[in-house]
Amino acid sequence: MISLYSSSSAIKAFLDRSPFLPLRFPSSSLSVSVSSSVGSPIRLPSAEKRAHSIVAASRGGSMSSNGDDSRQVAESFFRSVLGQMETVYLNRNPTPKSVLELVKSVDDVQLCYDHLAFRTFGIGGYGIDSLASFFLDYGYTQMDELRFPAKKLRALWFAPPDVSAIPGGSGVNGPLPRVFISELLVEQMSSQTQDVIRKYTETWPGGKKYAALSSALGTLPWEKPLSSEFEKLARESEYAAWTLVNGYALNHVTISVHRLKSHLNKIKKLNQFLEEKGFKLNSEGGVLKVSPDGGLLQSSTVADSISFKFSDGVTKSIPCSYIEFAERLVLPQYQNVPETEIQESHRRDGFEVGNADKIFESTNQGQLSRRTG
Template sequence: MECTRLSSSISSLYNTSIKIKSSLSTQSRNFVTLNITKSPPNPIYHNNIIKRSLSIVSQSSTMDDFQQSSTSKGSESFFRSVLESMEKVYLSRNQTADSILKLVKSVDGEGVCYDHIAFRTFGVDGHGIDSIAKFFLDFGYTMKDQLRFPAKKLKAFWFAPPSYTCDDNGSGVTGPLPRVFISELLVDEMSPQAQEIIRKYTKVSGIGNRHAALASALGTLTWEIPLYSEFQDLARESEYAAWTLVNGYALNHVTISVHRLKSQLNNINSINKFIEGNGFKLNSEGGVLKVSPDGLLLQSSTVADSTSFHFGDGKEESIPRSYIEFAERLVLPQYQNIADKEIKESHRRDGFEVGNADKIFESTSSDQLTRKAA
């Protein structure tokens, strides 16, 4: 069972963490110990600021202390290793994303950066945004703006990477740390039948929500493998809910930072043409190109891959997996006079846009999956 495998993995990682803690005992501050302790309370959202205790950082240390600590390099190495594991699971399940990354690298070189990575969650019983966010907060990320999607019964927050590190030479998760976008289904707003199904699985997950990042890195569910009939029931009401039931905390998508590319692909129209020219289908919801009202955030995405899935009742059916996105952030008006070679990421449009994200969500919808390529 998935839960048994996850418990074994937690035990293994816990034993490793004891060794890490021991090796850092001579330091004035302990950072990564990954002790399996009682989880912190659910976050309290007030004016879009999360108020919570960071469970991994010792009480004697502040985040500023961590950033200056001699252990931060080792901690960052551990953090990036987890991200790499998440990425490996993602690429192993999504041939389109793997192929496109290789294609772009064949033209642009190995230094392809991620603009952001994204996760989906259930907003119930501690399995919502905070379940995955706490991992990133513990490693220096900062919660930013909230986004609401009333029609889809969703909300989301995005998280900015820490400023203490910036590796401009790596690729993907080994390069500049990406933004993180985490959404959750507002389960209490769903029908009684849908709520019953979701709560059934989050209940048997037990403390699985405390180890969401581990589940993502391992590519496993923290609850039992669902029944196909319940997957169908959820899909009729919310395809987001059905996707999350079978994919759990797996990466929903990664996003190539288009303006950071060094070749002729470094604008959104060029890369869209390149992707479609190589036979891949782009999400056409609201048009292939999604543009923010200020015209400074340009996004597009492929349609999700589908793979066979063995359900708990013995049925084997195709389910939607993940997709890859592309984002170009234009220079803000106040920095238009800066020379191109002097432009930094901080000079560009930051954040996310509800209208764009709402359409990007459709990359896993049945309408997009069954649509014939143009």
């Protein structure tokens, strides 16, 4: 990745050319915070919360044609940014690209994303909020918090507004995905690790304002690090090392398995299919990760690696990104609803600490070593 720090003139030119960036919905009327007990199964967000987000968004403009046009322009811009994030992700990661092409070759109707995931440094404004603001301004609703004490991480997930998919659209042009953003609790790390992270995040404090732009352009919002500092972070936290060299890049996209129309719409069958094709799946805690309530089933590939030239001229192989799969089962209270009438709202929503904790391992050396083992 190139550095945003060394491209500030290019950023300014980009912002000056874009007529859509100032077009924002009032985020103060769109955000709803919900807390949950750490480690407990995440409850299904109520329909009232989702409705609140939709109603709040409608207050951002009148029902006039101008208001409708503004929202259409905002949605077009928003999906374009997501599309650029996706393009950067697919260009850097051959495994997700191959998996998506393979699944599409079997299931060519509409491939939907369950969620997009990002990693951040929880310090100096570079944490969850720096990226969440982009999604909140569009109409996403903040939902539950998840804590990972052993990894010194916290995360929030965000529910999308009720926006129709582009007809025939797949991926970022399909139903808008959930968003999962995590952050490293930097103040809980060793002083040496904190010093390294502060060195880069404090060099250009304004970089946090361009989190979404950094992701879409495939750039780092700080200078390229020294290889020795990358190794120092990796010894304490592989998450920290990953974030130092990948920045706000998409950590993974997740295929919504139950929305597939072929025989691959069951995650066990999809896992078997991919393994038979030679793809390595994250084996931490077992290939299939299941929530305690049994309603959320997840798996993922092992992350790709790319060659990275550090600022001291050293070139190393670093972990990049991966692709995840999620099947959300129908909730008990909707078991009698005919299959043809089942909607996403009838299925298990949210995320699960135990599952996510194991999915994080997809970029760790223990899993990456299996690619060549």
